[in-house]
Amino acid sequence: MIGQPTGEKQILEVLQEAQRSLNEDGKLLAKVYNEPSIFDLEVKKIFSKTWVFLAHESEIPWSGDYVLRRIVDDSFIVTRDEDGEIHALFNMCRHRGMQLCRSDAGNSSHFRCPYHGYTYQNTGKLNGVPFQKEAYGPEGLDKDEWAMTTAPRMEIYEGMIFASLNPEVQPLEEYIGDMGWYLDFYLKKSPAGMEVIGPPQRWVMPADWKLAAENFIGDGYHTQSTHMSTIKAGIMRVKSPAYLKEGVQILAGMHGCLFMGFKPGSYLNYPQSIVDSMLENLDSDQVELLKEESIMPLNATVFPNTSFLHSSMSIEEGGKSVPYVTLRVWQPMGPGKIEIWSWCLVEKDASDEFKKASNRSYLSTFGASGTLEQDDAENWSGQTRVAGGEMSGQHYLNYSAGATHVEPIPDGEWAGPGTAYPKNYVDFAQRHFWQTYFDHLLAGEENGHAGS
Incomplete structure (x- = not known):
């Protein structure tokens, strides 16, 4: 019998034995259905590495449309900008990390942080910083450096918008194969x-x-x-x-x-x-x-x-x-x-x-x-x-x-x-x-x- 795994090394040993049993005997260890330590590894090794579906293009048909989606605990604002381009933006202000958008869906050209008032375009570009010169001096803030962060990878397959947290992930079409x-x-x-x-x-x-x-x-x-x-x-x-x-x-x-x-x-x-x-x-x-x-x-x-x-x-x-x-x-x-x-x-x-x-x-x-x-x-x-x-x-x-x-x-x-x-x-x-x-x-x- 396999006891409660503690530490990543023991978790991996449990998984290796579970894999061997599945491949050789067609038997799966029930523990993998519901085990907190294994779930943490899933987030790290699966959801942070693969392509994950976020939204369908038809959910944001018009310029300014957006929906909120996520990959496990990472929240994204999926937007269509004024030029019709689609973006997957981390739902996080670059100033203090506050959640920018709370509505599940809507239409907006900009997102304003409720904490200090930083304002971003629906492309992710930083547009407005309150009292910029007083806070950051005559030169102000480098707005390009402090734009919203986009998903490391985003691609569309037959209207389906996928994103990946892994910048090295293979192209989506190749992944679907x-x-x-x-x-x-x-x-x-x-x-x-x-x-x-x-x-x-x-x-x-x-x-x-x-x-x-x-x-x-x-x-x-x-x-x-x-x-x-x-x-x-x-x-x-x-x-x-x-x-x-x-x-x-x-x-x-x-x-x-x-x-x-x-x-x-x-x-x-x-x-x-x-x-x-x-x-x-x-x-x-x-x-x-x-x-x-x-x-x-x-x-x-x-x-x-x-x-x-x-x-x-x-x-x-x-x-x-x-x-x-x-x-x-x-x-x-x-x-x-x-x-x-x-x-x-x-x-x-x-x-x-x-x-x-x-x-x-x-x-x-x-x-x-x-x-x-x-x-x-x-x-x-x-x-x-x-x-x-x-x-x-x-x-x-x-x-x-x-x-x-x-x-x-x-x-x-x-x-x-x-x-x-x-x-x-x-x-x-x-x-x-x-x-x-x-x-x-x-x-x-x-x-x-x-x-x-």
């Missing part, structure tokens, strides 16, 4: 692009961020049990609770997703205009999966904590299901605690009628009051609570599904990049998530895992 081909199904169904409907829903949950990210990377196995009540109520219009048994699980770089099937020719009941746009805008291999195989990605995770879900739910009794896409961030607030940020994504050029129906479909199942969201919350919070126990955290958990009898789809038989497995009731994507997790935490340490 093969996963970009699969993200097209969520983000490139229309040449007009996607937009969010309203501000994100936000709520706090006593759960670990990794449990949500792991679930969304490829856990189709839980639906037949966790979501049974929603299926019986007719909200999920599926033939059987085991509707996700057949499908494809994908490992793509550090990321992954799960494909589901749909009734041939139905395209999840998208309006014909969107179907036509989808078939025209996606590449020939992607279209083949839609037309010939009748499958598309259901859920996906971009490491570390950004996930997508693409589904279709009924919003009227006896009515046809309506498709929707939700984008969400599992925002860590500390060990065993997350704030979920959740958006509904729709095609910019879709009809207002479809946008409203799609948002309704999303809200009925996901979001703070969604039926499926409540099911998942019970699981993740329960796992986190149990793993925090002194003895419970020392148990090993089973992540071996598929390891002994399921082989990847041979090269040339799957249209997309990465590694594809022809079943959904397997743990390949989940193991892949944890292997990537250990790779980051143990980077530079002896015995660090290389590969998946």
